[in-house]
Amino acid sequence: MRIGRREILAGAAALAVPGGPALAQSRAETLRQVTGNTVNTLDPTMPGSTREAFGISVNVYDRLVGFGRRQAGAGWVFAPDVIRGELAERVETSADGTTFTFHLRRDAKFHDGTPVTAEDVKWSFDRHVTARSLAAVQIQTGSWTKAEQFRVVDAHTFEAKVERPDRLALPNLCTLYCMIINSKVAKAHATADDPWAQAWLKDNAAGSGAYRVESFKPGEQVILRRNDDWKGGALPFFRRIINQTIPEAATRANLIERGDADLSIDLQASDVPSLAQRPRVKVVSTPQFNAFTMVAFNTRMTPFDNVKLRQAVAAALPYQDIFKAALFERGAALFGGDWSETPPTARFPQPMPMKTDLARARALMAEAGFPNGLDTTFSFNVGSAATSEPMAALVKESLARIGIRVEIQKLPDAQISTMVTEKKLPFLTETSIAWLPSTDYFFRNFFTGEQRWNYSSWNNAEINDLTAKARFERDPAEYERLCKRMIAVLAEEVPLILLWQPNQDAVMTQAIDGYTYQYHRQVDYRDLRRA
């Protein structure tokens, strides 16, 4: 018998059929996300954990409460003012705003099948405030500092108390650090040196979330499987999630274009416009409304301790050109605001009244006492070079016109964080983000104190005073007045210049639906479905 090419092909096709439909089905119910970074821990509270690790933990653990979401443009964004129950069916807040009573879902179970009780919740919160972890530093911004604040009322009722009615007490409990851990499992793996099982929870999960960890290979991939017993909400669409590390951005783009991968949220901004043109690809662009890119001055070091000089720089920058050259206008501008004295809203960040006006800049330079100009350096980190490099070139060129000679300094990430923390850089650009986008939280973290996030090392008595008051202000009108005043002072003193909120470009195959921009800037797989 002579076997031709056609027969072989037919034979191969016949062989391929049996596994075919089943395989296709499981592919349809599998989401493959490709990312340039790695998941380095299953415990997001571990110092040094990556953003991708945050994303995984949101899906593997539940919290008592979480943020809702709302439609914005073509996509969805998280709603910081809508608080919905996760493990808690409902929350009661006392009249004075200091006591929160959580009623737990009675049918909620951990992945090992044991019920979620108030004891587990209490143990988890004791861990979050006591253990050395990222959780403690975050939730202290909501006045959560010691274990005595948390109390078990009965097996399914849990109470948490703050001394003063902190506006961010409840929102802080929605953040992913406040995950609820299976205390029985964790205690079994605790040791005398490590009472909170931090070493074990790095590589193992003990949660109740919508997904279980099927395999975890740090630096390569994480595979999640849906928890069909999940009670925290409607069962998610995808049965299996593959989160794979692919360092090369071009390869990630290729995979999505060919339909081999479903979603990537960290492609190069310059590639996104052309990808959006492809028939099989969908791009959901959302301005990151809880982030901002800025140019910061060191207000404690000469020469930028001089407010006139800072104002001069603010008047000399070619905002629109930088926005176009560095970001291709893919974001929301935070300059060119049409106001002076009092901002139109109490929201922050909002467009500040910065405009390019060279004549004014030159006059301010003279007033500042620099008739002959000055020399300085402008620093940015290598990781952000794609946007910062064109920005730095334009800053250098425009400031040369008012006599400021700028030397551009590109630093590796570890090095720039060291220098920012030590407050050694005079003039730099950074992008930063706040999980809880409320005005007083922004000002507290970015414009007061000694931490790294106070990029301009600003220490303004009025701002310190206003933020301390606003934190506990329960009257909405008064809170708004305080916030507007903070924003006005910022516009006047320019410790830093706000530039824009960059878009998050989530690139996915056409069929993926429901993508939501989250406060942690990662993917909440529970939101997604394949149409």
Add this chain to the structure above:
Amino acid sequence: MRGVAGRAGRRFVSSLPALFGVLVFTFLLMRVLPGDPAVFFASGPNAGQAEIEDIRRRMGLDKPVPEQLLLYLRDIGTGNLGRSMTTGQPVLNDLRNRLPASLELTFCALLIALVLAVPLGILAALRPGSVVDHAVRLLCTLGVCVPTFVSGLLLIYVLYYLLGIAPDPTGRIDIFASQPPEVTGFLLVDAALAGDGEAWWAAARQLVLPACTMALFVLAPLARMTRASMLAVLTSDFIRTGEALGLSRRRVILVYALRNALLPVITIMGIVFSTMLGANVLVEKVFSWPGVASYALDALLSSDYAPVQGFVLLMASIFVLVNLVVDLLYGIADPRVSIG
């Protein structure tokens, strides 16, 4: 045979001071680099001095450098290479998991390179100045000139993106395929041991593109060295004698000439192998290959000391080992050579 083992043992012992020097040098170099790992890893809105100090204490950076060095040497003595902050895993585990990936890729690439380079080198040497010689020279020059990330991306673009022949260029095995049970860490070996033809094929398909990319890059030194040493051998007396005695040309070239020309090729092979293992970071990045080089690069960028030190130690040890193997191969290629 005992003589060989004794020689190998002596060689190994005599390389220990060099290993120790590398160890101390890397240790000091990492501490001189600007950038404080503790600051880098302390994130969170309110990460202040206390958190940074805590991380510094955990990483053992709060002690004076000489004391850190002694502690580090003690750890190495007990087989503890420290913990990586980037992956959160002990460095020894990371290296153990990733080294087979790098070795498998490097072996395959070297094999492809040898299979191509030796015949090409011989062909070029047989007809110096001919079209064949120039074609080989052109190919080698191209291989060396085009950086691996360009040739890698080009291969991906044509074979995966445009033609769809190659599997998606990500990692060691198709992400939807099942992985064979781990025995050696070499997927091809593991799949063969498990008798899993499908997994073997899935792993082999993933290997082709990165291995070819690397092979292209090292083609030049191997082919050029084969050509040069063949040229020298072909003009020697014993070849002329062999030809005069009427031996077949095939026998003269493959048995008498090639065997004598192989010594320098083996030397170069040893060097090429060690270089490939450490320098294939670009290939690993482009093909998302979970190997040791990309691991070390990620650690270096975030000033994560332990993995970088572990990597350098591993590379130095492999280099010593490869040199040893090369010396032993010498003895097989030319029994007159004995290295004491």
